[in-house]
Amino acid sequence: MYQITRKNRIKEDLQLCHANGDVACTIPVDINVDKMTARISKAYENLGMAQNELMENQSDVKLMETYGNAVIEILSAIFGDDGAKKILEFYEDCYTEALLDILPFVSNEIMPKIREASAARKEQLEQAMLRL
Secondary structure, three states, X not given: OOXXXXXXXXXXXXXXXXOOOOEEEEEEEEEEHHHHHXXXXXXXXXXXXXXXXXXXXXXXXXXXXXXXXXXXXXXXXXXXXXXHHHHHHHOOOOHHHHHHHHHHHHHHHHHHHHHHHHHHHHHHHHHHHHHO
């Protein structure tokens, strides 16, 4: 029997814990690499631009709002709208604190898996083209 296994989903859980170690909530991560890679990359790009602009003028309210929206965009891209909402509720809308705590998880756990899955998909497509 010929079997095919889907490989383009990344599933993880992120637990948000109180200072005493009690788990406040668990946020699932379920990323379809084919659909989400471009959205996540764009969100990272927007966050970088917002951070750079805010660094130049930290008292600009409009830039603070743009930064906040960029944080929400990246959280939503990775954790979904519901997950992003739970994260911001847990951090009581302290966007920078949330971002600083969550970015290591995203950078060290999620992004390498996305890059790996994207590279595997590219290799699979190249192999398929050779067989045609």
